[in-house]
Amino acid sequence: MLLPKFDFHRPTSIAETCEMLTEYGESASMVAGGTDVLVDLRRKRIAPARLIGIDRVNEMDGIRAGRGEVVVGSLVTAAGIADNRMLRRRFSVLTQAAEELGSPPIRNRATIGGNLVTARPAGDLLPPLMVLDARVRLVSQGGEREIPVDRFITGPGKTKIRTNEVLTQVVMPRPDPASGGAYIKFGARSSCEISIVSVAVFVSFTPAGRRIKSAKIVLGAVAPKPIGCPRAEELLVGAAPGEKAFAAAGSAAARAARPISDHRGSARYRRQMVEVLTRRALGSACRSAREGLSGRTK
Amino acid sequence: MKTLKICLDVNGERHELLVAPNRSLTQVLREDLGLTGAKHGCDEGECGACTVLFDGEPVNSCLVLAAQAEGHEITTIEGIADGSALHPLQQAFVDHGAVQCGFCTPGMVLSAKALLDRKKRPSEHEIRTALSGNLCRCTGYQKIVDAVRAGGRNSAGSGR
Numbered sequence: 116m117l118l119p120k121f122d123f124h125r126p127t128s129i130a131e132t133c134e135m136l137t138e139y140g141e142s143a144s145m146v147a148g149g150t151d152v153l154v155d156l157r158r159k160r161i162a163p164a165r166l167i168g169i170d171r172v173n174e175m176d177g178i179r180a181g182r183g184e185v186v187v188g189s190l191v192t193a194a195g196i197a198d199n200r201m202l203r204r205r206f207s208v209l210t211q212a213a214e215e216l217g218s219p220p221i222r223n224r225a226t227i228g229g230n231l232v233t234a235r236p237a238g239d240l241l242p243p244l245m246v247l248d249a250r251v252r253l254v255s256q257g258g259e260r261e262i263p264v265d266r267f268i269t270g271p272g273k274t275k276i277r278t279n280e281v282l283t284q285v286v287m288p289r290p291d292p293a294s295g296g297a298y299i300k301f302g303a304r305s306s307c308e309i310s311i312v313s314v315a316v317f318v319s320f321t322p323a324g325r326r327i328k329s330a331k332i333v334l335g336a337v338a339p340k341p342i343g344c345p346r347a348e349e350l351l352v353g354a355a356p357g358e359k360a361f362a363a364a365g366s367a368a369a370r371a372a373r374p375i376s377d378h379r380g381s382a383r384y385r386r387q388m389v390e391v392l393t394r395r396a397l398g399s400a401c402r403s404a405r406e407g408l409s410g411r412t413k
Numbered sequence: 414m415k416t417l418k419i420c421l422d423v424n425g426e427r428h429e430l431l432v433a434p435n436r437s438l439t440q441v442l443r444e445d446l447g448l449t450g451a452k453h454g455c456d457e458g459e460c461g462a463c464t465v466l467f468d469g470e471p472v473n474s475c476l477v478l479a480a481q482a483e484g485h486e487i488t489t490i491e492g493i494a495d496g497s498a499l500h501p502l503q504q505a506f507v508d509h510g511a512v513q514c515g516f517c518t519p520g521m522v523l524s525a526k527a528l529l530d531r532k533k534r535p536s537e538h539e540i541r542t543a544l545s546g547n548l549c550r551c552t553g554y555q556k557i558v559d560a561v562r563a564g565g566r567n568s569a570g571s572g573r
Contacts, residue, residue: 116456120414123434123480149476153437154457166434170481194470218546219524221458223470224477306545307459 116157122165129174129283133256135167136279145169145281147190148224150217151233175228175283178202187285189228189251193217193240196227206287207403208296208315209243215300216240218307228282234268235309237336241268242315243298244285245341246331252284253277261286271339293328294319295403297396301388303379310336311380312388314368316396318351324408327351327401332364332393337374337385344371347393356401358394365394419483423448424492432479439463441479442489450490450519454548461547464520465489471524471546490519493526502526502564511560513551520547525561533565 124143126132135143144163146152147170155161169175169190176188178199185206187196196202196213203210216222216230216239230240231251241264250261253276264285267274276282290296296317302308313335319328330351332344347367354360374385414433421428423446430445439456442448442465451474454462458473465474466488493500499507502522512518521544528535528543535543540561541554549557 116453118435118437118478120433120435122415123417123478125480146478146481149478149481150458150473153476153478157456166478168478168481171484217458218461219543220461220464220471220473220546221476223467223472306542 118153118156119159119162121156121163124165124167125171126167126169127171127173129172129254129281132167132169132172132281133254133279136281137256139165139167140278143167147226147229148192150221150225151229169281175281183289185287185289187227187287189231189282189284190226193222193225193227193230194219196240197222205290206243206247206296208246208298208317208400209240209287211296211298212239212243212300212313212315215298221307227285231264231267231285232274232276232282234270234272234274234340236271236339236341237310237313238341239298239300239310239313239335241341242313242333242335243296244287245333245343246296246315246317247287247290248331249285249287251282252286253280254283255280265333265341265343268340290317291319291328291407293322293324293404293408295400295405295407297399297403299392299396299399301392309379312336312372312374312385312392314389314392314396316393316400318356318397318400318404320356320401320404320408324405325355327354327356327360330364330397332368332396334368334372334389334393337372337389339373342371342373344368344393346371351397356397358398361394361397364397365390368393417480419480421446421479421482421487422485423487424489425486430479434478434480436479438465438474438477438479438482438487441482442474442487448489448491452516452519454516459548460517461520461524462517464523464547466523466527469527469530471520471527473546488523490522493522500526501567502529502561505560505564505567506557509556509560509563511552511556517547517549517551521549521557525557525564529561529565535561535565537562 454460
């Protein structure tokens with residue numbers, strides 16, 4: 116199938132990108148890995164007069180560990196995230212999602228920045244970024260700003276990014292050593308799939324490891340955007356990690372979900388799966404956190 | 414629509430091309446370079462028939478603009494044989510009956526090659542995961558998996 120016509124621009128710096136965004140405004144769309152944009156172009160969902168290919172802006176690539184935080188360039192691919200040793204050890208909820216996204220050839224091109232700006236309700240990297248309290252960095256000729264991911268995404272396909280802004284980096288605070296996360300993607304098949312339900316959880320333990328100090332749970336594919344479960348999280352704080360606490364959290368998470376019925380699954384089925392998968396993810400996250408506590412390398 | 418002058422590195426050869434910006438890598442490989450091993454399947458990154466190696470890693474060439482391939486090393490199925498001697502992995506596909514209509518085969522071989530280049534003796538699960546972006550409607554996949562396992566064993570020590 117043919118792509119529609121457009122002019123193609125290839126900036127090599129963030130500054131050049133911002134100049135183009137300011138000059139071209141609404142007539143331009145950006146493209147990085149192309150795994151969403153080229154599909155949208157062929158299906159006529161978008162029809163920009165110009166494409167700005169940002170895949171050569173090296174400043175937006177790379178993973179850097181800073182003091183107290185890790186910065187992931189927006190051009191880092193899902194494969195780049197999944198394969199990174201440091202991320203696998205300390206941010207496994209994100210790497211688990213990156214491993215499940217799309218398929219191997221998609222993972223080699225799809226970028227974290229792209230997953231964020233397309234903001235699909237079932238976007239795989241979004242729930243993990245939210246449980247990790249990640250922020251996006253947005254740059255324009257007017258300056259820079261940072262927005263937490265859970266506020267950045269406002270609806271299906273909608274974010275707070277402005278026409279003259281480019282998403283350059285994702286910033287994640289370093290987690291507690293006594294913490295762990297897990298991501299479960301549930302679909303009818305194990306690849307090339309849009310989730311029926313997805314769950315990301317992140318828990319941290321008290322120093323002795325006997326109680327849950329804090330918990331975050333974010334559900335994907337069961338609302339117009341990934342949603343948190345504050346009630347389920349409250350039930351976990353101060354609780355001893357175990358089946359009883361996980362079951363209570365699972366039920367509360369199922370009540371927080373706002374799924375629709377569609378060809379992938381009924382709303383009722385999705386709620387049931389939220390309950391089951393939240394329980395399982397919490398078990399997995401707690402095991403991961405225990406390994407962190409005991410100082411075992413993962 | 415302004416034509417672009419690009420230089421593509423395909424199978425170790427450099428090609429200077431004038432392309433319209435809206436041409437995908439699949440189109441340019443097939444139509445401008447005559448390398449028809451990569452196929453138009455779904456043209457939306459779901460079937461893998463268009464798979465090529467991009468700096469050694471499998472990608473759906475239907476989702477890469479030809480212009481974006483500049484500065485990277487592209488390997489197509491035509492680039493892995495050694496003259497008329499098949500790559501051990503290609504030979505394994507032949508020996509194991511892993512080719513029926515052949516439409517998925519270039520993509521399957523390249524995805525498998527990328528795996529074996531990283532790990533000579535992958536598990537069955539690792540093989541199936543590596544091939545999970547390549548659909549086959551003919552074989553039922555088992556013979557392809559067997560061929561990949563054998564391909565890994567045959568390649569060991571041959572440095573290819």
